[in-house]
Amino acid sequence: MMDRRAFITMVGGSFLAAPFAAAAQTPRNVPHVGIIHLGGHHQVVVDGLRQGLRELGLEEGQHVVLDIREIEGDSYVQGAEPAARDLESRKINLIYSVTSSVSTAVKRATTQVPIVFYVGVDPVAVGLVESFAKPGGRLTGVHGLSRELIAKRLEILKEMIPNLGRVVTFYNPAEALAPERIRRLREAGRLLAVQIIERHGASFDELRLGMQRLKPQEAHAYFHTPGATVTSQALLIIDAALAKKLPTMFHEEGLVVRGPLASYGHSFREVGRISAKHVQRILAGTHPKDLPVENYDKVALALNIRTAREIGLTISQSFLARADQIIE
Numbered sequence: 001m002m003d004r005r006a007f008i009t010m011v012g013g014s015f016l017a018a019p020f021a022a023a024a025q026t027p028r029n030v031p032h033v034g035i036i037h038l039g040g041h042h043q044v045v046v047d048g049l050r051q052g053l054r055e056l057g058l059e060e061g062q063h064v065v066l067d068i069r070e071i072e073g074d075s076y077v078q079g080a081e082p083a084a085r086d087l088e089s090r091k092i093n094l095i096y097s098v099t100s101s102v103s104t105a106v107k108r109a110t111t112q113v114p115i116v117f118y119v120g121v122d123p124v125a126v127g128l129v130e131s132f133a134k135p136g137g138r139l140t141g142v143h144g145l146s147r148e149l150i151a152k153r154l155e156i157l158k159e160m161i162p163n164l165g166r167v168v169t170f171y172n173p174a175e176a177l178a179p180e181r182i183r184r185l186r187e188a189g190r191l192l193a194v195q196i197i198e199r200h201g202a203s204f205d206e207l208r209l210g211m212q213r214l215k216p217q218e219a220h221a222y223f224h225t226p227g228a229t230v231t232s233q234a235l236l237i238i239d240a241a242l243a244k245k246l247p248t249m250f251h252e253e254g255l256v257v258r259g260p261l262a263s264y265g266h267s268f269r270e271v272g273r274i275s276a277k278h279v280q281r282i283l284a285g286t287h288p289k290d291l292p293v294e295n296y297d298k299v300a301l302a303l304n305i306r307t308a309r310e311i312g313l314t315i316s317q318s319f320l321a322r323a324d325q326i327i328e
Helices: 003-014 039-053 076-088 100-109 145-159 178-194 204-212 228-232 234-243 253-258 268-283 304-311
Strands: 032-038 067-071 092-096 115-119 140-144 165-169 195-200 221-223 248-254 261-267 294-296 300-304 326-327
Touching: 032 100, 032 228, 039 092, 039 234, 039 253, 039 268, 067 076, 067 145, 067 304, 076 092, 076 100, 076 115, 076 195, 092 100, 092 234, 092 248, 092 268, 100 115, 100 140, 100 178, 115 268, 115 300, 145 178, 145 221, 145 261, 165 178, 165 204, 165 228, 165 326, 178 195, 195 204, 204 228, 228 234, 234 248, 234 253, 248 253, 253 261, 253 268, 253 300, 261 268, 268 294, 300 304, 304 326
Parallel strands: 032 067, 032 092, 092 115, 115 140, 140 294, 165 195, 165 221, 221 248, 248 261, 300 326
Antiparallel strands: 261 300
């Protein structure tokens, strides 16, 4: 059986080569959409985009061809730029980019191709658009809450674990948005009397070793600070935390089925699904500058009771009643 990475390579091709995989089977006038995203759990956003396109009547291979570039490795920004340039050189109709770091790199590397993005930070503040209502260029997309939920996420974790005193978090200090994210977490920790143990994960190896070296009782829980590097390695973190019987709080609803104790935030699949509306409208002829950036503010609390049992944590019935999703 072919694994997912091999399949993506076959369909989407490498960063710099590989023609459109489906071009030989589809009419030449079928629009082509390039997709650039980080590896790991970000694939769920692409799954949601596919679902949304189908709901809008755009069947993959029949009405639209997707050229997927999954960026892996520590130098993900350096990978995004050549992928974007290659896609634009192929005269594709549109690029869909996932995360602020990738979207910024895609914008920097291209000059003409329309771009639809999903970002978890203010796209005006990071220079992707001029305003939400009037993007003013060739970019538009969906904006979700990421940094804004950090304090609330920690508050919920402490409500779930009343004796919570120390949490460990990993982040890549080289990422442009990391300082603001960690500042918000520190402030939340101060207000909640929770000590924040900060560890750097500037590379996948550093992140893996950091989790392995985490000592028993050094922290009462793992708190996920969203970022390109750490989120792309979410499954590695989850497995390591489960092995240490460490409670975990993440930021994405769909991850909870993979083993985290809890999450409070968006559904990546739903983000991709609603992004399809922008993709469809641009393919139909609307210019990105005329498509307002959509604010996606639906958040949910998800709990994994199976994980709670495995790590020996009891969650109160009153807290369980607050959950939007419970994994048994």
